[in-house]
Amino acid sequence: MARLALLGGPKTRSIPFPPHPVLDERERKAVLSVLESGRLSTFVAAPGKHFLGGEKIREFEQLFADYHKVQYAVAFNSATAALHAAVVACGVQPGEEVVTTPYTFTSTATSALMANAVPVFADVDAETFNISPDAIEERISPLTKAITPVHLFGAPADMDRIMQIAKKHGLKVIEDCAQAPGARYRGKLVGTIGDCGVFSFTENKNITSGEGGMLITNDERIADVARLVRNHGEAVVANQPRTYSSSILGWNYRMTEIDAAIGIEQFKKMDQFNQTRNRLAKKLISSLSNMDWLAPQRIPPEDYSAFYVVAFRYDEQKIGIPRKKFVDALNAEGIPFGAGYVKPLYYSPIYHENRPFIYRHYRGAADYSPGVCPVAERLHFRELIMTLVCRPPATESDIDDIVSAVGKIIENKHELEAYNP
Numbered sequence: 116m117a118r119l120a121l122l123g124g125p126k127t128r129s130i131p132f133p134p135h136p137v138l139d140e141r142e143r144k145a146v147l148s149v150l151e152s153g154r155l156s157t158f159v160a161a162p163g164k165h166f167l168g169g170e171k172i173r174e175f176e177q178l179f180a181d182y183h184k185v186q187y188a189v190a191f192n193s194a195t196a197a198l199h200a201a202v203v204a205c206g207v208q209p210g211e212e213v214v215t216t217p218y219t220f221t222s223t224a225t226s227a228l229m230a231n232a233v234p235v236f237a238d239v240d241a242e243t244f245n246i247s248p249d250a251i252e253e254r255i256s257p258l259t260k261a262i263t264p265v266h267l268f269g270a271p272a273d274m275d276r277i278m279q280i281a282k283k284h285g286l287k288v289i290e291d292c293a294q295a296p297g298a299r300y301r302g303k304l305v306g307t308i309g310d311c312g313v314f315s316f317t318e319n320k321n322i323t324s325g326e327g328g329m330l331i332t333n334d335e336r337i338a339d340v341a342r343l344v345r346n347h348g349e350a351v352v353a354n355q356p357r358t359y360s361s362s363i364l365g366w367n368y369r370m371t372e373i374d375a376a377i378g379i380e381q382f383k384k385m386d387q388f389n390q391t392r393n394r395l396a397k398k399l400i401s402s403l404s405n406m407d408w409l410a411p412q413r414i415p416p417e418d419y420s421a422f423y424v425v426a427f428r429y430d431e432q433k434i435g436i437p438r439k440k441f442v443d444a445l446n447a448e449g450i451p452f453g454a455g456y457v458k459p460l461y462y463s464p465i466y467h468e469n470r471p472f473i474y475r476h477y478r479g480a481a482d483y484s485p486g487v488c489p490v491a492e493r494l495h496f497r498e499l500i501m502t503l504v505c506r507p508p509a510t511e512s513d514i515d516d517i518v519s520a521v522g523k524i525i526e527n528k529h530e531l532e533a534y535n536p
């Protein structure tokens with residue numbers, strides 16, 4: 116009789132992990148109050164305030180700015196939209212380059228393409244999984260205009276070194292904080308260190324508004340241009356008739372009042388959500404610390420991660436089980452884990468056969484060949500395993516199930532010899 120669920124034995128866990136996001140009466144009431152107000156998007160309907168959005172949007176922005184102690188927060192309908200606006204607002208011109216990590220979500224890089232600029236990929240650090248400052252330096256060219264570090268899985272990138280490099284070369288820094296709201300780098304909230312920071316509120320993020328994004332900055336010009344990009348390039352001036360005239364190329368990246376109302380309620384709970392994430396993630400990491408074939412993402416002790424994801428380097432040689440077999444076995448036990456994250460972005464067809472973006476006057480040498488970022492490749496194709504489940508409303512007993520399942524697989528690893536996917 117097999118013991119492992121993968122081979123027909125009983126599952127460690129037969130019920131799903133608790134559903135996320137956590138929504139309660141507060142979000143419900145907030146949505147109803149917007150419906151009752153009759154204003155779903157004041158951008159269009161209220162005289163005098165079109166450009167800045169409705170009441171809920173402005174309240175959400177103010178809360179976000181106050182929390183981060185920055186002057187400006189601009190809400191968007193996604194982080195992708197906010198990243199694109201950030202690239203434009205940072206003055207990146209067609210054919211210029213933005214250096215970023217290949218180990219991230221697609222729009223960290225495509226936001227440059229949307230401005231006819233060119234992403235250039237710099238490798239990541241093998242232990243923190245975040246962009247390596249040394250690799251950034253190697254990629255700087257006369258065309259480089261900005262750096263977009265990502266605080267991957269909630270853990271801050273090495274911002275001191277990144278800011279030094281930016282200063283030395285006169286570059287803008289756009290922090291992609293989509294996975295890290297409330298995270299701190301050496302005591303400083305992420306998003307407040309670079310020229311601007313961008314957050315995401317899509318459904319599986321630390322806080323959600325359904326869909327949504329936020330850009331924060333202390334630079335008035337970045338805030339103004341970001342608002343223009345959000346609003347068809349059209350600045351509607353308070354108490355003056357609308358001109359329907361666009362100053363710059365803009366889209367409709369506006370958040371709705373309902374999204375903002377949900378975002379406000381979620382934002383009020385963000386610190387508490389992050390504390391739960393930290394508690395659960397640290398419990399998982401410490402419970403697995405005797406397994407020398409698993410190395411958690413390195414988070415320097417002076418930093419605070421938002422633990423969007425808990426990720427480990429898996430050492431196939433040491434444990435003697437191929438990564439895929441191990442992850443399949445965990446999944447079969449009822450424990451959601453993934454092998455790898457997003458394939459290093461330069462593997463996407465968009466950087467090869469489709470290439471819709473190639474700016475015909477581009478004079479640089481961006482390289483999208485396999486092998487350009489070997490550490491990211493090794494992590495993705497061979498080493499990284501990760502889970503999203505250390506988040507509210509999960510509890511310690513949910514984490515105990517993960518630890519039991521890992522222990523069970525190790526005890527019965529001989530059974531996996533019969534499993535050949």
Ligand SMILES: Cc1ncc(COP(=O)(O)O)c(C=O)c1O
Nearest residue numbers: 193194195220223293315316317
């Ligand atoms: C690192 C990173 N950047 C950008 C985004 C894009 O966010 P959104 O889905 O809000 O556009 C995501 C979301 O998955 C992300 O993880």
